[in-house]
Amino acid sequence: MSTEQQPMQPENNKKVAKTVKKLMLVVFAMFGFGFALVPLYDVFCDITGLNGKTSNSAANVNADGIDESRTITVQFISRTAKGIPWQFEPMVNEVKVHPGEMKLVKFYAKNESLNDIVGQAVPSVSPGQAAIYFQKIECFCFNSQPLKSQEDVEMALQFYVDTELPQEVSTITLSYTLYDITGSVES
Known part of the structure; x- marks a missing residue:
């Protein structure tokens, strides 16, 4: 065998x-x-256009005019990533805009820690298909935000919704998550 x-x-x-x-x-x-x-x-x-990623650079000012026949609700949500001791919130929860109309809204941030911290806000748009139509002219998310201990600041977001936004979209939610990037910023 x-x-x-x-x-x-x-x-x-x-x-x-x-x-x-x-x-x-x-x-x-x-x-x-x-x-x-x-x-x-x-x-x-x-x-x-999925995933709600918005551009990380300023858009050109709208040249297409304003579509007053439509009104879009833009909602604002903010949150801080785990471990960042900041107060971070929109100063208004939502605004009504006509496509093509520029709006300015502000967010409030306060460093509630005893240390200086550099924060970076990362935006996301929902529904994802609306991300390419949400145009930021000026945004605090374009740059890092250094705040000293107990310092607070109002941060501006100037935007418009492109007139080409699909008709079925009547509400856009812009969400920001604030991250602590202190360790990755050069002194």
Whole structure:
């Protein structure tokens, strides 16, 4: 019986080695796909307008005029990331705007800690398809916000909603999350 098993072992070893090679190839392919996923996701979101990402730079002033036949409700939400001891909130919770009309709203921030902190606000728009139509002229989110201990500030957001906003969108929610970036800012 042992003589019959010996001729089979080299054949089995070849099959096992071939299977291991295939599995290693799958592992490397999955690893590579994981690295490619973030840029692919960003491209997908740019094309489809999903994920509510807004531009990180100032838009041009609206030249298309104002569409007074429509009124859009723009809601503002703010939150702080875990661990940042700031008070951060919109000074108004919502405004009504006509597409093409420029609006100025302010947010309030106060560093309630005993240390100086640099904050960075990251915006998100909902529904995601509205993100490409929400145009920020001026925004505190374009720059980091250094605040000394117990210092407070009013921060401006000037925007308009593009007149090309799809008709089915009547409410846009702009959400900001404030992060502590003190450790990543050069002194």
